[in-house]
Amino acid sequence: MKQTPDRLFSQPLEQVPDFAFNEDVVKVFPDMIKRSVPGYPTIVENLGVLAAQFAQPNSVLYDLGSSLGAVTQALRRHVKAEGCRVIAIDNSHAMVERCREYLHAQDSMFQELLPVEVMEGDILALEFQPTSLVALNFTLQFIAPEQRPALLQHIRQALLPGGALILSEKIRFEDHIEHELLGDLHVAFKRANGYSDLEIAQKRSAIENVMKPDSLEQHRERLLAAGFSKVVPWFQCINFASLIALP
Ligand SMILES: Nc1ncnc2c1ncn2[C@@H]1O[C@H](C[S@+](CC[C@H]([NH3+])C(=O)[O-])CC(=O)[O-])[C@@H](O)[C@H]1O
Ligand SMILES: O=C(O)C(=O)Cc1ccccc1
Structure with missing residues (x-):
């Protein structure tokens, strides 16, 4: 996978626009996420x-x-x-187009991979099929906070006994010193x-209106309120963490 370096915020901008998953971001995304999210490669591989x-x-299986x-590629490797089949969904047209290209490339390199359907759509409007595995890998933090409980309830209702939700997020800390x-x-x-x-600094102001991290306590309470029976953290690297939520 060729990796164009992320220089999106390297020049001073008069006004920093809100962060969006557009064509410019898509071009640098693999480099951006690896250099911005501590533990990202470990989380993705172990999610599989x-x-x-x-x-x-x-x-x-939902991505x-x-x-x-x-994540879909890791699911297909493991x-x-x-x-089983994977349904990958994203509401960014630019992401979906490039995702389809990458998955076709994986198809041609390996045999007997799980079939994948890549949908362009809003996960808030998705009608879930019965599922054994749902991955929300750094996605919930971009959903409006008031929409998060309903989404988690829909996931909980669709999960088969013995299945799991794997939820990775940037984490806010309630203790001020720990947060700083x-x-x-x-x-x-x-x-x-x-x-x-x-x-x-410019990336920080680009994401501050669109990405709202919760604390681990908020995640746990909301997951339990949505009907999950158990919440088990399995990974934390600095202020990024991943949880397993069992139905
Ligand atoms: N309502 C929505 N419906 C569908 N997609 C959405 C919605 N809101 C945001 N997205 C999509 O959620 C993704 C979040 S990135 C996930 C990384 C990936 N999981 C990875 O493991 O590489 C996280 C990050 O960049 O920090 C973007 O592609 C958005 O278009
Ligand atoms: O860059 C950051 O500070 C982040 O918190 C993570 C991130 C990674 C990729 C896109 C948007 C946010």
Whole structure:
């Protein structure tokens, strides 16, 4: 996969527009997400490993907010259950187009991969089929906070017994000192990955209106309120974490 370096915020902008998953972002997205999200490659690869433990024969696996299909590709590498298929969905036209290209490339490199349907659409309007595995990998944080409970309820209602939701998010911390410390460490992570202070500052103002992280406590309470029986954190790297929620 060729990786165009992310320089989207490297020049001073008079006004920083709200972040959008448009063609410019799509071009640099693999580089951007790897250099911005601590633990991203580990989360994606192990999401495949975890999914293989929950996937049930002849069921649907969902990749919600699939972007370029990194999670779908990991599901296809790891899930061996008979008759599973993946539904990947994203509401960014630019992402969906490029995702389809990447998945065709994976098709031509490997045999017997799970079939995938890539849909362009809003996950808030999705009619879920019975599913054994739902991945929300850094997608819920971009959904309006007031819409989050209903989405999680729809997922819970669609999950088969023995299935799971895997939810990865940037995390806010209720303790002020913990929040500042992990925020500073995230900035250090970005600097170590070659982003300048200007890039970091402009990206921060681009995402502040569109990406609203919750705390681990909020996630747990909302998942339990949506009918999940158990919430198990399985990964945290600085201020990014991933949870397994069981029906
Ligand atoms: N309502 C919505 N309906 C559908 N898609 C949406 C919606 N809102 C946002 N998106 C989509 O959710 C994705 C979030 S990125 C996910 C990374 C991927 N999971 C990965 O593991 O590489 C996270 C990030 O960039 O930090 C974008 O592609 C949006 O278009
Ligand atoms: O860049 C950041 O600071 C983030 O919190 C993560 C991110 C990664 C990719 C797109 C938008 C936000």
